Amino acid sequence: LAKTTQPISMDSYEGQEVNITCSHNNIATNDYITWYQQFPSQGPRFIIQGYKTKVTNEVASLFIPADRKSSTLSLPRVSLSDTAVYYCLVGDKDPSGTYKYIFGTGTRLKVLA
């Protein structure tokens, strides 16, 4: 089972700021939160990663509250080319000790003109 929950889809207009929230209630102490963007027929592309508080890079910001049970990806001033599926990803250690990454549904963002 995925450790993350996100809205299935969102619509936005060009130039607006988009915030996508992900729930990860059972995140482990040493887990990082990573967000990816995926276009059709392509592999996921790394956007941003964080552990706590706020992280910003040239394309996005990531907000993580103190309890780390959720995170919010913020995309400033989206354009049509930001239409994609966005995934938040947290690691998971199964009973055998294998550390792996299970994807949730992702959020399908559609940017409208």
Add this chain to the structure above:
Amino acid sequence: GAVVSQHPSWVICKSGTSVKIECRSLDFQATTMFWYRQFPKQSLMLMATSNEGSKATYEQGVEKDKFLINHASLTLSTLTVTSAHPEDSSFYICSARDWTANNEKLFFGSGTQLSVL
């Protein structure tokens, strides 16, 4: 970011043949790689975890004799779909784990679209 190269990008094969997909980490060493498959409009589904020098760990429901994984070096993992059938047609994606400064990130290949006729 780190680069993961996946080859081929697409392949069409006849039913009953085998297909090999390669996944290479170009600028880092990856002791662990993951293989996923994805159907249209769906999320990525983890198939197996590949560890360099040891046997892969398969997820429940994934046939290990059908999907052979080899991770013989720190930069290369291969997935071989044996005796492929039309129901194996899917988008296959590999990823490699990169450890940098005690922090790990997953980087993904561009995917392989497999069509079995």
